[in-house]
Amino acid sequence: MKTYSAGLFLSVSFFGSNALAQVPAAVSSGATEVASEGKEKAVVPEGEIADATELALQGGGLLAGGNARSFALTASTKFLLRRGKHEFNANAALNYAESVPPRDPTASPEAPRADSGTTVENYQGRLRYDYFFDTRVSGFMAVSARRDRFQGLDLRMGFDPGVSVYAIRDAEMKVWGELGYNLQLDLFNAQAQAARATLVPAPEPLDSRTDHNIRAFIGYQHRLDDRLSLDLGVEGFKSVLSSTAYRFNLGAQLTTQLFERFSFAVGAISLYNNDPGVPGVEKLDVQSSLSFVYTLL
Numbered sequence: 386m387k388t389y390s391a392g393l394f395l396s397v398s399f400f401g402s403n404a405l406a407q408v409p410a411a412v413s414s415g416a417t418e419v420a421s422e423g424k425e426k427a428v429v430p431e432g433e434i435a436d437a438t439e440l441a442l443q444g445g446g447l448l449a450g451g452n453a454r455s456f457a458l459t460a461s462t463k464f465l466l467r468r469g470k471h472e473f474n475a476n477a478a479l480n481y482a483e484s485v486p487p488r489d490p491t492a493s494p495e496a497p498r499a500d501s502g503t504t505v506e507n508y509q510g511r512l513r514y515d516y517f518f519d520t521r522v523s524g525f526m527a528v529s530a531r532r533d534r535f536q537g538l539d540l541r542m543g544f545d546p547g548v549s550v551y552a553i554r555d556a557e558m559k560v561w562g563e564l565g566y567n568l569q570l571d572l573f574n575a576q577a578q579a580a581r582a583t584l585v586p587a588p589e590p591l592d593s594r595t596d597h598n599i600r601a602f603i604g605y606q607h608r609l610d611d612r613l614s615l616d617l618g619v620e621g622f623k624s625v626l627s628s629t630a631y632r633f634n635l636g637a638q639l640t641t642q643l644f645e646r647f648s649f650a651v652g653a654i655s656l657y658n659n660d661p662g663v664p665g666v667e668k669l670d671v672q673s674s675l676s677f678v679y680t681l682l
Contacts (some may be wrong), residue, residue: 408555440464443461445626455482482505542570545566549629571594573591584664596630616638619634634655
């Protein structure tokens with residue numbers, strides 16, 4: 386299902402450092418994709434990466450009444466622990482929204498409004514461990530989970546071992562690429578199973594699908610000056626079992642510091658799945674967000 390969302394979010398953050406590939410998201414974000422790498426806390430020479438412990442908590446929402454009635458909520462957490470050659474990231478996010486259809490202009494003014502309906506509902510989480518062989522090369526293992534009502538998913542599990550190579554890795558700029566394997570397990574909800582049963586030939590089993598993919602990611606983070614930073618990421622998955630099954634995730638976030646502890650961020654993410662596996666599910670989701678961030682640490 387294609388989703389376009391935009392809101393102004395007020396958030397409280399322990400701001401952390403996480404790759405865009407790691408929860409999307411989102412933009413989130415929307416994106417909430419369990420997504421966006423934060424800024425280094427201290428300026429260190431290139432090749433010297435400081436130990437860090439960082440925790441981020443963020444939440445926001447949008448409420449509208451009157452002729453247009455809607456409610457939206459977004460929340461996320463980010464945790465980073467770096468000690469020498471070891472780095473651990475944990476991320477979680479949720480996005481939820483409801484809206485009421487507009488009143489029928491031909492109906493009586495006393496007629497009750499229609500009930501609200503859910504328009505966005507997804508939950509995501511990701512854990513990742515990196516071991517750095519040197520300052521520019523790491524091996525990693527990541528585990529992710531996503532539940533998305535409108536993609537027909539009770540659960541999408543991903544297991545992602547791979548290798549990261551940094552062209553640049555210092556306090557001001559990071560440019561890196563990742564290559565690895567992805568095991569994808571999809572568990573479909575009841576509505577999706579009913580839709581899958583209409584396919585000819587109907588897939589077996591109807592309630593799940595397993596795929597093996599090659600995963601690639603390119604990330605760019607630039608601290609443009611003391612107040613402005615830019616994060617970009619492109620992630621791709623290509624099935625080795627099906628010629629038509631592939632996915633792309635594109636994320637971007639621009640953050641500017643307003644004053645000492647307050648920042649303003651603009652983010653967007655696009656999720657494209659060429660083979661959702663469920664009839665009626667659109668291939669492209671687009672989400673966006675505007676947010677205020679208060680940095681405690």
